[in-house]
Amino acid sequence: MKKIYVREEWCLGCHLCEYYCANANLGNGDMAKTLKGAAICPCIRVEEDDRISFAVPCRHCEEPHCKKSCITGAISVEGGVVRVDKDKCVGCFTCVLACPYGAVMPSADGHAVQKCELCLQNNTGGAPACVAHCPNRAIIFEEEAEVASA
Amino acid sequence: MDLYVHPEFEIVRSEKKCIACRACERQCANCAHGYDAASGSMESYDEKCVNCHRCVTLCPTKALKIVQTQHTFRPNANWSNDTIRELYLQANTGGVLLSSMGNPRPLPNYFDRILLNASQVTNPSIDPLREPMETRTYLGKKAIPLVRDANGRLTENLPPQITLTMPLMFSAMSYGSISYNAHASLARAATALGICYNTGEGGLHRDFYKYGPNTIVQVASGRFGIHGDYLMAGAAVEIKMGQGAKPGIGGHLPGKKNIGEVARTRMTPDGSDAISPAPHHDIYSIEDLRQLVYSLKEATGNTKPIIVKIAAVHNVAAIASGVARSGADIIAIDGFRGGTGAAPTRIRDNVGIPIELALASVDARLREEGIRDDISLVVGGSIRSSTDWIKAIALGADACYIATGALLALGCHLCRSCHIGLCNWGIATQRPDLVKRLNPEVGTEHLVNLVKAWQHELKEVMGGMGINSVEALRGNRLMLRGVGMTQEELDVLGIKHAGV
Numbered sequence: 001m002k003k004i005y006v007r008e009e010w011c012l013g014c015h016l017c018e019y020y021c022a023n024a025n026l027g028n029g030d031m032a033k034t035l036k037g038a039a040i041c042p043c044i045r046v047e048e049d050d051r052i053s054f055a056v057p058c059r060h061c062e063e064p065h066c067k068k069s070c071i072t073g074a075i076s077v078e079g080g081v082v083r084v085d086k087d088k089c090v091g092c093f094t095c096v097l098a099c100p101y102g103a104v105m106p107s108a109d110g111h112a113v114q115k116c117e118l119c120l121q122n123n124t125g126g127a128p129a130c131v132a133h134c135p136n137r138a139i140i141f142e143e144e145a146e147v148a149s150a
Numbered sequence: 151m152d153l154y155v156h157p158e159f160e161i162v163r164s165e166k167k168c169i170a171c172r173a174c175e176r177q178c179a180n181c182a183h184g185y186d187a188a189s190g191s192m193e194s195y196d197e198k199c200v201n202c203h204r205c206v207t208l209c210p211t212k213a214l215k216i217v218q219t220q221h222t223f224r225p226n227a228n229w230s231n232d233t234i235r236e237l238y239l240q241a242n243t244g245g246v247l248l249s250s251m252g253n254p255r256p257l258p259n260y261f262d263r264i265l266l267n268a269s270q271v272t273n274p275s276i277d278p279l280r281e282p283m284e285t286r287t288y289l290g291k292k293a294i295p296l297v298r299d300a301n302g303r304l305t306e307n308l309p310p311q312i313t314l315t316m317p318l319m320f321s322a323m324s325y326g327s328i329s330y331n332a333h334a335s336l337a338r339a340a341t342a343l344g345i346c347y348n349t350g351e352g353g354l355h356r357d358f359y360k361y362g363p364n365t366i367v368q369v370a371s372g373r374f375g376i377h378g379d380y381l382m383a384g385a386a387v388e389i390k391m392g393q394g395a396k397p398g399i400g401g402h403l404p405g406k407k408n409i410g411e412v413a414r415t416r417m418t419p420d421g422s423d424a425i426s427p428a429p430h431h432d433i434y435s436i437e438d439l440r441q442l443v444y445s446l447k448e449a450t451g452n453t454k455p456i457i458v459k460i461a462a463v464h465n466v467a468a469i470a471s472g473v474a475r476s477g478a479d480i481i482a483i484d485g486f487r488g489g490t491g492a493a494p495t496r497i498r499d500n501v502g503i504p505i506e507l508a509l510a511s512v513d514a515r516l517r518e519e520g521i522r523d524d525i526s527l528v529v530g531g532s533i534r535s536s537t538d539w540i541k542a543i544a545l546g547a548d549a550c551y552i553a554t555g556a557l558l559a560l561g562c563h564l565c566r567s568c569h570i571g572l573c574n575w576g577i578a579t580q581r582p583d584l585v586k587r588l589n590p591e592v593g594t595e596h597l598v599n600l601v602k603a604w605q606h607e608l609k610e611v612m613g614g615m616g617i618n619s620v621e622a623l624r625g626n627r628l629m630l631r632g633v634g635m636t637q638e639e640l641d642v643l644g645i646k647h648a649g650v
Contacts, residue, residue: 009586010586010589012176012177012583012586012587013176014173014176014177014208015171015172015173015176016171016173016208016210019169019171019173019210020210023210031169031210031211032166032167032168032169032211032213035169035171035211036166036167036169037169038169133210135207135208136586136587136588136589136592137589137591137592138589
């Protein structure tokens with residue numbers, strides 16, 4: 001299964017992945033119109049200090065802590081992708097606490113959680129926006145085996 | 151008080167489009183962008199902008215453009231804005247003006263005044279997609295006596311050659327002037343393409359010895375990073391006598407760039423200025439050059455062709471004849487539009503001659519003297535496109551060197567600020583956070599694409615001429631015609647005027 005991998009070696013800390021992610025999840029339209037004056041709420045976040053930076057997306061764990069912690073069954077694994085059913089989510093945020101990577105977060109409206117679903121939940125056609133727009137190919141969408149052997 | 155020099159460029163930001171993502175601010179090593187937290191909007195500092203387009207390229211909403219300032223001195227055809235600005239800078243600092251990359255002045259470009267031929271009716275053109283088209287090239291001495299063994303078979307006594315899949319190479323750019331990742335991109339691309347790249351004068355980083363068969367190692371006047379293994383590592387050894395951007399002067403890598411791996415590769419103390427003297431202190435004549443050529447041949451067990459690189463200057467034909475007689479296998483000539491990581495502006499802009507003229511006169515002179523086959527001829531100095539390359543080959547070059555073109559493929563936007571060391575594209579810098587901006591995976595891909603595209607175009611043009619091998623294009627000046635040139639210019643180039 002293809003997952004998103006981040007190569008710290010090439011991450012520039014430009015934060016563009018966050019903006020492309022936020023825009024994709026808001027309809028993937030004209031970014032200037034969509035994000036002008038808005039606080040963004042992306043599913044991928046860049047962690048950094050003054051020496052190092054890397055983007056952190058969901059790892060799509062085989063046995064996700066978030067899924068185990070969910071009290072309503074809103075989080076499921078579908079074909080290896082950890083997905084959230086926002087209709088079932090009651091916004092208790094237990095999963096936010098449970099995720100060791102900080103990859104699950106409250107959505108912008110604060111009523112449910114959101115997480116990276118490999119752009120399957122938006123209209124980018126399953127081609128993750130952060131990968132497509134990373135200027136230095138630091139974020140890649142690869143088969144697990146290929147990344148392990150590279 | 152210093153004389154005020156107004157910024158050359160202005161950063162124009164569309165307030166309608168800008169979403170204040172701060173990518174421009176984070177990406178500008180010159181600090182030309184800022185963020186005002188109080189208003190939540192971006193700010194620009196025009197005086198810091200070098201017009202490298204890093205921000206423009208990365209801006210996700212394309213809210214930015216850089217324009218030339220309309221601020222002007224009173225218009226004066228003699229004293230241009232640039233001339234006045236440079237004079238003020240010198241009055242303020244007392245220093246020699248520094249510049250980077252190639253000569254930007256609007257001097258005549260002869261490639262642009264040469265047109266190519268194609269077949270019509272009397273000889274058929276060839277479709278390179280349907281028929282084989284040979285671009286393989288061997289560089290080195292060809293003129294050898296044929297010797298037969300007792301059975302009458304030819305003995306193999308051809309001197310060492312460089313084998314290239316096409317007559318193109320990446321020219322010398324030192325590790326130090328450009329980054330580790332830029333070198334890695336060039337080395338990997340050269341290997342993938344079956345051509346060569348050139349270490350420049352900064353030695354060869356230990357990680358890149360594996361690309362040796364596609365590497366030309368350089369020996370320059372500073373003798374940086376040279377040892378036995380280095381000389382044996384490459385496909386050929388190049389003695390750098392001169393550089394097109396700065397004929398007659400040496401090089402100077404400032405101590406702040408000569409650090410860590412760069413200093414280690416150069417075998418110099420960390421943080422010391424790496425100064426290449428103007429002359430090689432052991433070369434004051436053709437006879438001295440011959441000694442170095444033969445020393446290097448001996449050091450490499452006669453297994454590597456020796457290249458001598460010179461800048462195109464006034465007596466280039468006579469100099470090239472001397473180089474051919476020095477025992478060198480290949481002569482590389484660098485024209486006055488060639489690039490540099492740093493050179494005095496006045497020298498870059500005024501010293502040397504165009505490569506088109508130098509090439510034509512050297513090729514003609516070597517033929518006249520009957521020594522053309524003793525030496526291969528490689529030229530560089532602003533080969534901007536496949537047609538510059540094709541025209542150079544038709545004028546007599548065995549192969550061309552490209553460097554500025556290769557850097558453009560790596561992301562360079564020709565802002566000509568390499569000497570500042572803050573290259574936002576990760577090319578001409580040693581600052582680790584900037585170097586990492588050039589992912590060699592991406593760089594290699596772009597270089598391979600560029601060269602493959604040029605090779606396709608070479609084949610198309612050759613096919614149109616009815617030529618199916620680059621050997622038959624070489625020195626084939628009948629394929630060239632000049633437009634808008636004087637008889638003298640046509641005579642030097644050895645071509646006819648269009649219509650004749």
